[in-house]
Amino acid sequence: GAVVSQHPSRVICKSGTSVKIECRSLDFQATTMFWYRQFPKKSLMLMATSNEGSKATYEQGVEKDKFLINHASLTLSTLTVTSAHPEDSSFYICSAELAGGWETQYFGPGTRLLVL
Amino acid sequence: GENVEQHPSTLSVQEGDSAVIKCTYSDSASNYFPWYKQELGKRPQLIIDIRSNVGEKKDQRIAVTLNKTAKHFSLHITETQPEDSAVYFCAASQGREGAQKLVFGQGTRLTINP
Numbered sequence: 001g002a003v004v005s006q007h008p009s010r011v012i013c014k015s016g017t018s019v020k021i022e023c024r025s026l027d028f029q030a031t032t033m034f035w036y037r038q039f040p041k042k043s044l045m046l047m048a049t050s051n052e053g054s055k056a057t058y059e060q061g062v063e064k065d066k067f068l069i070n071h072a073s074l075t076l077s078t079l080t081v082t083s084a085h086p087e088d089s090s091f092y093i094c095s096a097e098l099a100g101g102w103e104t105q106y107f108g109p110g111t112r113l114l115v116l
Numbered sequence: 117g118e119n120v121e122q123h124p125s126t127l128s129v130q131e132g133d134s135a136v137i138k139c140t141y142s143d144s145a146s147n148y149f150p151w152y153k154q155e156l157g158k159r160p161q162l163i164i165d166i167r168s169n170v171g172e173k174k175d176q177r178i179a180v181t182l183n184k185t186a187k188h189f190s191l192h193i194t195e196t197q198p199e200d201s202a203v204y205f206c207a208a209s210q211g212r213e214g215a216q217k218l219v220f221g222q223g224t225r226l227t228i229n230p
Contacts, residue, residue, distance in 0.1 A: 004159075034217065043205060044160065044220045093159065103148045103209055103216045107159040 003027050004096050006108030013084055014116055021079045021111045023094030030096035033077040034105060035069060038091045050077045074099075084115040118143040118210035122221025130229050135196055137224045139206035140188040148209035148216070149182060149189045154223075155202045163204075164191070193226075201228045 003026040013019050023033055031052050036044040048058045048069050056069035066088075068080040077096075081088055091112050095105040119142040129135045141149075150165035166173045166180045166189065173180050177196075182189040189208075193200055203225050207218040 041225075043222050046217060046219075049215075049217055103218070104150070104162065104165065105218060106162065107152075109159045110157075 002098060002104075002106045004094065004106050004108040006094055006111055008111060009109060010112040010114075012114045012116065015085055016083055019081045019084055019113060021081075021092055021094075021113075023077045023079070023096065023108050025075045025096040025106075028096070029074040029099050030077075031074060031099045032097040033071060034095045034097070035067070035077075035079050036093045036095065038093060038110070040091075044093065047079075081113065084113070086115045089113055089115045118146060118208055118219040120206060120208050120219050120221045122206050122224060124224060125222060126225045126227070128227045128229060129196055131196055131198060133196055135191075135193045135200070135226055135228075137191045137204055137206070137226070138188060139190070139208070139221050140186075141208040141219075142187065143208065143210055144184075144187065146208040146210060148218075149180070150207050150218070151180060151191050152205045152207065153202045154205065160205060196228045198228050198230055201226060 005024045007022045033050040035047045046059050047062045048056045050056045050069045050071040052071045058064045071077040091110050093110040094108045122139045147168040152160035153163045154160040164178050164180050166182050177194045179192040203223045205223050206221040209216045210219050
């Protein structure tokens with residue numbers, strides 16, 4: 001149980017284009033999902049907290065207009081990297097918090113983004 | 117806000133020996149402390165967690181201890197095996213109940229030598 005999927009697993013795009021990443025909780029409902037960014041050999045950096053039906057809460061230093069987050073249902077959150085640039089290249093991982101599950105987060109497999 | 121420090125950054129042990137990874141946190145209100153294992157290119161996987169009302173928790177070869185007074189918690193892996201090689205992250209909760217997030221440590225790269 002508590003499986004989280006993420007799509008796509010990897011994407012290569014040209015500079016200036018937008019990329020959408022989907023995060024789904026497959027066998028449970030998640031009122032809260034989280035989006036992280038991870039640089040090579042580094043820790044997980046929280047970008048934003050996504051709550052179903054409300055606006056996302058962004059961490060300090062994260063541009064909300066660049067990283068658009070939508071949490072339209074209890075099983076789906078999307079992250080759109082708008083006007084991507086090479087410095088946006090990274091490993092993006094989402095996690096979903098089991099509703100009523102005492103803050104336990106289950107992670108998706110991640111999306112590797114390469115912006116050329 | 118919460119700050120989590122994790123040590124060591126790298127750890128190499130002989131197969132069969134024990135490994136210990138330590139974390140300290142700054143926010144005395146933190147009440148949830150999970151440990152994740154991440155293999156190269158894979159997702160972080162929850163291996164054990166502990167809440168502030170408990171001092172120790174064990175699951176087979178893995179155990180976690182929590183000292184609330186000193187604000188530190190540790191991961192103990194006994195009888196290590198090659199498949200234990202990975203990066204391990206500790207985390208501590210931050211924020212009010214129902215709106216908490218996790219703050220992660222810097223990670224420990226554990227290598228088990230056969």
